[in-house]
Amino acid sequence: MVARHGKPNRPLAGDDAMKENALSWMIGGPALTGGVNSSAEVFAKACARAGLYVFSNIEYHSNIMGRHISYRVRTSDTPVHSHVEQVDLLLALDSETLFGTPEYQDYQRHGGHLHRVAPDGVVILDAKAKIDHSAIERDDIHVVALAYDDLVRESVEELGVTYNARRHSVMRNMVPIGASCALLDFDINHVVSLVAEVLPAHRQDMVEMNRHVLLHAAEQARRAYAKEEFHVTLRPRPERNGHMLIKGVDAVGIAKIHAGCGFQTYYPIAPASDESVMLERQQTQYPIVVLQAEDEIASMNMAVGAAHAGVRAATSTAGPGFSLMAEGLGFASITEAAGPVVVLWQRGGPSTGLPTRQSQQDLRFALQPAHGEFPHIVVAPGDAREAARITHMAFNWGDRYQMPVVVLADKFIANSLVTLDDLGLDGLPIDRGEYWTLEMNGSEPYRRHRLTESGISPRAVFGTPGGQYVTTSDEHTERGRIDEQVENRMAQMEKRMQKLDLAAEEIPDEWQYEMVGPEDADVTIVGWGSTRGPITDALPVLQSEHGISANFLQIRLLRPFPASVVREKLNRARRVVLVEDNYMGQLGMLIAEQTGIKLERMALKYDGRPFSQDEVVEAVCEHSAADLGRLVLSHP
Amino acid sequence: MVVADTERLTAKTFGVEDSHPDWCGGCGDFGILSAVKQALAKLGRPPHEVAVISGIGCSGKIPHYINAYGLHTLHGRALNVATGVKLANQDLEVLVAGGDGDGYGIGAGYFVNSGRRNVNLAYLVHNNGVYGLTKGQAAPTMRRGQKTKGMAEAAIQESVNPIGLAIASGYTFIARGYAMAQPDLVDLIVRAVQHRGTALIDILQPCPIYNDLMTIDFFRGRDIGHNRTYRLADEGFDGRVHDPSNQDEIVAKQQAAIAKSFEWGDRIPIGVLYQLDAPTYEDELAGRLPELGTSSLLDLAAPGQDISRLQDAYR
Structure with a gap:
């Protein structure tokens, strides 16, 4: 080290x-x-x-x-x-x-x-x-x-x-x-x-x-x-x-309104609450209810309830609050709620940690946020504009795949101001997923968790005539009845998990990853989330001042993971440097797990501060000059 | 499946033929289920306009036996989920059900804060003093010093007073029922649902397997020669605040309800302990956005809201 x-x-x-x-x-x-x-x-x-x-x-x-x-x-x-x-x-x-x-x-x-x-x-x-x-x-x-x-x-x-x-x-x-x-x-x-x-x-x-x-x-x-x-x-x-000058929290708030999010819950926490406070101010102008709950357990479960009742629902928090949301996330997933969208604004952990400082420590937690095996989507935007656009798409995915979606952002995106022409929301698709109506079943009782080829069961929103069903946090049958039989258990597990395969197949590449810079380069930088800013700013500097051609593989979709394309890009790369705002190199661990490729060269930062453009330049230069393995940066 | 004809709603309309309760014989949950179905028939809402949200425990299974929308949620979180359901679609009649451990133990924080909000919900707490599904541990309502045959030792924690806690939390309708007093319980449920705001019915019920203290014989008072339960109305008790603008009356009625809530032993009051007409959370929301007074979020919050003005504010 x-x-x-x-x-x-x-x-x-x-x-x-x-x-x-x-x-x-x-x-x-x-x-x-x-x-x-x-x-x-x-x-x-x-x-x-x-x-x-x-x-x-x-x-x-x-x-x-x-x-x-x-x-x-x-x-x-x-x-x-x-x-x-x-x-x-x-x-x-x-x-x-x-x-x-x-x-x-x-x-x-x-x-x-x-x-x-x-x-x-x-x-x-x-x-x-x-x-x-x-x-x-x-x-x-x-x-x-x-x-x-x-x-x-x-x-x-x-x-x-x-x-x-x-x-x-x-x-x-x-x-x-x-x-x-x-x-x-x-x-x-x-x-x-x-x-x-x-x-x-x-x-x-x-x-x-x-x-x-x-x-x-x-x-x-x-x-x-x-x-x-x-x-x-x-x-x-x-x-x-x-052009606009806007913070990530405000960009996400606007995206939620645009997406028709009718219900946002939260419990005050840095650096997430600014997003909810921004939305609170819009309640007299737009059909959105912002409910300040008594804790994040309540926030999460209220949002799940609203999602089952057919309204696009969201909550927003930081690591400590997300810890409390674990139970509700599993509940949303097993009952196949359409969402909710959870924006996780990471800060320095563990525990209370560094409440107002930067980190990317919650990736592995976001990937497995509760007990048991269940599907959910984890997606990480790289800046305020991406955060807005991805939040919009997250509602589509929640509705279509009937599972919670975690938008993994952080303090650097939340609090930083950036100039933008617009948020890029116009023209993004709107997909509310498959609905059930009375005509679809004839005389058969409605099956909320019906086994289908795609794994998706058309949903009856509460209040739909003839669609009365019950569902439960227990394992259940197609009709939502508690059931512990072997065949049913396997069928429902497979049905739920299969939806992740479908999501991996259907979600367009641009939401899964981006290769920035030349396809062929001396160095390929790999990262996720807000390191995008300093990394993309560093690319031209590396070329012009240090003669190093570099490109950047930004991975946006973390679950389901775009394993084959990442494997292919990394196999083609000459020298790979992993850049992350954490101690363990969590994306590196995920890549190893998903592709079998172990990234040896790492540039890590866990001092609670975001990477600067210079730190990325420095890291790539040092990794280009020697085989350093794990490089830790800090410029106090 | 056919849409129910609201003209001919009966308790049977709300029954589910092919799903049978797995409660023990003599369980108070049967009485509560029966009363809920009768009350729903009286209320006249078709099954698809009703949602029953429950917690975890024996009582949490109740939505499986009611023809309505149902969510059997998590231990202690039923009120949270129900709050989301109701605010998303105010046209739904939302009933919440759970046990005393669910509501007053693991869900105590949500019990208190739901009172503060006063969302239009009816909350039925199946109060049997024990955790049945995990084989008889003491619930928060078990009195200090008491020991059922299933408990290893007598309770050394004080019990919670749910009525007093509900008063302190701001509930606007507070009643106590008894699972085996059917017509009274049906009437209480009807009144709780019709009340605008969060309504609590703390429903005493026997657990024939694990609670050998609060048995049917105990409530019947076989040892003392008269029923332990009595109707508050029979003694002229009136918990309703008649002038909601009169703070003195509110305080007096709250104090009277709390005083009654401590009655136990040979005489246990049943009926409405407190009722206040106060603005609901939904009323407050309509104060912010008038459209919410007539339409639900479900209809209003459509994707594709025009955000050009919002974006321009940052230019």
């Missing part, structure tokens, strides 16, 4: 040159009181509105207030799906953002973000914050110190308004944005128009104040920054200014 940590990354490409629109920006500070989130999200939105491609991701503690948050914004003239290690502009609201905290320095695990600042990069900090400037100890970067509160006060008073800290200090979050705009030569009006949109009608007087804060911050930053020009500039691209 090779363990690596703590070393600064190699510089970004073309560091000496002026970079147009290729920015890596980070703000850090305390949760809740610092305004970190609003600064970052307003800045990201302003960039998106200006027509730039944006990727923005957050790191935060599981706490209400005070602990360190860092929020990155990366922009580009081409689509971006990941962050890079270096930052051009670091906005520090406190000392921890630069230096980390003493208690963490014992572990050499969180040494702050100062070391990430690119040569010739800039640190913008609050002059009044308790920050030891002499400790910065880097002469290759620039420091711009602004007195945030004074600046807000002056801006307010300039407009003839008496400064009131309670009312006005919220505008502190405009200071780092204004300063950034100055260095990046980015018009503050991109920000002002957003502020006007966000503020309610009776607070529109604040727009002008915010504009003054932005102006002052920009002026003072320009004055404090010694150099003529900063090496990154942002140029608006008006031809592209219509």
